[in-house]
Amino acid sequence: MPEIFVVRHGQASFGSDNYDQLSELGWQQARWLGEHWGEDGHQFDHIVSGDLQRHRETAQGICEGLGLDRHRVEELPQLNEFDFKKVMQAYGEKDPDSAPAANAERAEYYRFLKLAMHAWSSGEINGAESWQQFEQRIEEVLGVLAAGARGGRTLVVSSGGAIAMMVRQVLGAPSHSVTQLNMQIKNTAVSHFFAGRRGLTLHSFNHVPHLDNRQRRQFITYS
Template sequence: MLHLVRHAQASFGAADYDNLSAIGHEQSRALGVALARQGIVPDAVFIGEQRRHRQTWEGIAQGLERAYEPIVVPGLNEFDFKGLLDARFAAGGAPAGLHDDRKTHFRMLRDTVLMWQCDEITNPPETFAAFSERVRAARDVMAQRDAKTCLAVSSGGAIGQMITDALGAPADQMVTLQLQTKNCAVARFVLSGDRAWLNGFNETPHIDASNESTMLTYS
């Protein structure tokens, strides 16, 4: 079983997004505690290269009260959403608040990803085909480990793509899933060879009515 975790809340609108907020650190520790309650003891841990992935894993490890050195898999990295938005508006016309107003940012991101999937963005940081292939390759790396219980930390876009691929869903579902995925939410897959079956999506065992107002975030 693969337990694929979206990173905890990062620093949206800050000069350095790739760094957990105070709430993000709290979310990751709380998720580790909740996973321990569920009896989940990973025998292999994977993260992307981004700082928020490692920080999230470090918090989960604290909550699990277990220390592992994670295997870094670059295919778990998020696509460069800032670079993609900048490429779309390279000739001008970017709306105010493109990178720091949540409503504007996510509305533009959705439309931009759909354009990206249709090869309508000139000089993107990477093609959508390359992104899709590296996410699939990352899944295969984790499957080849042949561990009974894997835990991985990634980002919303990569998770959305892995789910879309597993379901054989249309490409546009990737961004729909991405924008639904909560910080520190868990997607669960059964892996076998080059096949993956989705077993759960957007699970937040660390959140209940007593802490939802502060712990439930999306960016």
């Protein structure tokens, strides 16, 4: 049966001028995942990623760990993350008092993002795209991935929000579950789907086999 392994990008550069690049740890997380799969004899017939820098770099790191040519990766912009900065900006304009201070703790940032995502999903605000447009492009890319699997194994690199929307659509879960799922997804975590005649089914979610051990648990991150 065709299989699709969807990976969230490695740790990005939270708090820097360019969030959309992997930190040194993000690169290492990606290489470790590739090495783990290589040691287990995993091979992929197709490798696909979004076209954000953190997606490209994560795919490159995984390929390095696997000993594969980076040029095998196909890019699909439908796999890109929603513009969380625009969503947060829109919510901040709606409710200025809820916005975190510039030097706030990371937890305050995520609290605000959660509020903003709930408002976005309920139609109270719009970001760079509407919630319905986000739903539609993820539904479309799931169809592309399922059709392209063709009995093989496909590796996909994307982002937390996009992956959360994939899981919500495959499970038929309510819209608010996207926010809950998004906040849980670890960097370079793997969600595993099977593609059958009736569509995709979820086999496992948010798994980090390359990090879940005594030596590496300290390197599990969420941003």
